[in-house]
Amino acid sequence: MSVYELAILGSATAEDRRLLTGTLGTLLAEFDLVIGDDVAVRDGRSVGDRNDAVAFAAAYFGGDNADDDGPAADLVRASVPVIPTVAADGDFGREIPPFLQPANGLRRRADDPGMRELATALLECVGLLRRQRRVFVSYRRIESRSAAVQLHDLLSSRGFEVFLDTHDIRPGEPFQEVLWHRLVDSDVMVMLDTPGYFDSKWTRQELGRARATDIQVLRVVWPAHVPNKLTDMAETIYLDGNELEGPEGPIVDEVADGIVLEVERLRSRSIAARYMAITGKLRADAEKIGAIVGGIGAHRAIALDLPDGKKVWAYPVVGVPTAEILNDIAEKSRRADQREIPVLVYDHVGIREAWGAHLKWLDENIRAVRAIKVSEAGWTLAAWEA
Incomplete structure (x- = not known):
């Protein structure tokens, strides 16, 4: 029996279903879950047979096909989450039926062909991914402050709660204690790898503690900088000289957008790794x-x-x-x-x-x-x- 159920409704094409199901399968595999065994993916014809006892969420693709409006309306009346979604150039007012318009919708981005953002939102709705979307930016102020502030603002605009030491620690609070607290509550650490990054004991500790707690690290390497071998296992984006507008940033918009997408990709892997670590410790202690x-x-x-x-x-x-x-x-x-x-x-x-x-x-x-x-x-x- 499935432990989760999802549905793809509305005007989704066969290709939309293939792409979204493929991305869901990739994300679910990180939790050792398999579509068809552990997770059922339903359509408008079968969604009425869903198991009310398991976590469920649906995506409704806006368009001209109203065949699924009845089942979708039944889901809304049952108070289960349904995410209305339209293409990058879609019109919510015209393509989404009135009974779904009170729900916050998702506009699919042209630079996200696999619909990872939508897949992530579905897994948040069923509780596999937590709804809090938290990122920790690790950097040296004297080398990359402009880029750090830029990523803070960009990630915040995309629905992430971003920790940046200059923005998020109130006067009078114990600096390092708050910093470590916010680090362990983050999904991904974005490391701005500048030539002097490892000259600071604080940034060295941030990286080490992130890795010790299975938090995924996204390394953004400055132009002409040879990275430290300690970071070889991190996911990496290398910057060219023309991708920085100044020595400490900001980063050109197209590359910054790519960093946000990579954070989105790593987030599910990070949560899955930490979840598996906790369950592994729990299992071992229980068996003892x-x-x-x-x-x-x-x-x-x-x-x-x-x-x-x-x-x-x-x-x-x-x-x-x-x-x-x-x-x-x-x-x-x-x-x-x-x-x-x-x-x-x-x-x-x-x-x-x-x-x-x-x-x-x-x-x-x-x-x-x-x-x-x-x-x-x-x-x-x-x-x-x-």
Whole structure:
């Protein structure tokens, strides 16, 4: 049985379906999920047979074909996410039916032929990718400040929450503590690799800690600069001399747009790698105490049967947990009819001490969801009391 379901509705051509399904398949493979086995992709004829118990989302391609308007309207009435989408030169007002116009639509970009942005949005809707889209820009102010500010503004305009030290740390806050907190809550680190990048211990630490926590790194190499071998494993964009408008930037618009697309591509890989790392640690610790790790349930919940007969549904979470995430897990557990209290599992490394105290308070006072650190999973589960 599928653990996720998607639908492609409206005026999508056969080629649209092929391209979008192919991109979805690539993204899903990073989570060890396979279309046809773990994920069903439906059309207007079969969407009425969807399984209400699993996470679902649909894309509606605007156009003149109204055959799918009935099924799409049924989905809207059922309060499930439907993303209205039009081509780069499309007209939302004319091509999208009135019942879908209140939803925020997506205009497919000409420079994104594989529809990665739409595929990512669908996976966000079903909870595989978190809705927060966070990027950390690592750079040396004396060498690349203009390019860093440019990417901050460009990525922000494309729906990312971007951390830049000069913009996002308030006066009086503990600088490095906040910086590490924001790093571990990011999906991708954009590294502006200038000749003096490794002369700073702070940028060296940013790169090392990003790699230690499985955050994907996109390296943007300055013209005529020979990169450090420590960064050979990073995804890389090399700049030519004519692609910088000045020694420290900004970067010409076409290349900057390409950097944004590469961030979008790396984001899903980064989240998948971190998710797999948490689930791997959880599985190993659970097996150490004699627990049986069962299958994957709805919304990627992991079934754990403890030695004393108690059952736990664990929800691995990437990044910094919040009250909103706790609420989301409680809702997912309710929809999946899981009678046991759901457990949020997270990696606490790098999270601010003050935020850790906040999470502890939430865990003690909100009993609908429990939260445990993955590094203490075995220790905590061995003495589990639901």
